[in-house]
Amino acid sequence: xxxxxxxxxxxxxxxxxxxxxxxxxxxxxxxxxxxxxxxxxxxxxxxxxxxxxxxxxxxxxxxxxxxxxxxxxxxxxxxxxxxxxxxxxxxxxxxxxxxxxxxxxxxxxxxxxxxxxxxxxxxxxxxxxxxxxxxxxxxx
Numbered sequence: 001x002x003x004x005x006x007x008x009x010x011x012x013x014x015x016x017x018x019x020x021x022x023x024x025x026x027x028x029x030x031x032x033x034x035x036x037x038x039x040x041x042x043x044x045x046x047x048x049x050x051x052x053x054x055x056x057x058x059x060x061x062x063x064x065x066x067x068x069x070x071x072x073x074x075x076x077x078x079x080x081x082x083x084x085x086x087x088x089x090x091x092x093x094x095x096x097x098x099x100x101x102x103x104x105x106x107x108x109x110x111x112x113x114x115x116x117x118x119x120x121x122x123x124x125x126x127x128x129x130x131x132x133x134x135x136x137x138x139x140x
Contacts, residue, residue: 005092005100035076036076038072
């Protein structure tokens with residue numbers, strides 16, 4: 001099923017799903033049933049995303065990015081395979097949605113006149129405190 005992330009539709013051809021055995025408690029059943037999901041999104045070969053979004057997604061993916069240029073998401077929280085699959089798809093959609101948002105450009109601002117004066121006043125105060133620490137001179 002294609003994933004809709006914001007205004008972008010990720011086709012099934014860019015996704016590959018494999019099922020693996022999940023660890024943790026669950027008795028003998030956990031050793032027999034492959035309920036964990038590995039969702040692999042071919043980022044390098046995807047035509048659904050622009051190069052700018054791909055670049056942002058690479059930096060956001062972090063350790064989930066494989067050497068082949070795919071985003072690998074593993075979901076093993078739930079006991080059922082279907083719930084884990086939905087969870088993995090939601091996580092991928094959220095990751096893509098966050099990559100679609102353009103970061104705001106920071107504009108440099110100058111310090112205000114009042115903040116400059118406060119800084120100088122503090123320096124003067126500190127200077128006078130240090131001056132007071134000097135030796136006491138005799139007034140003879």
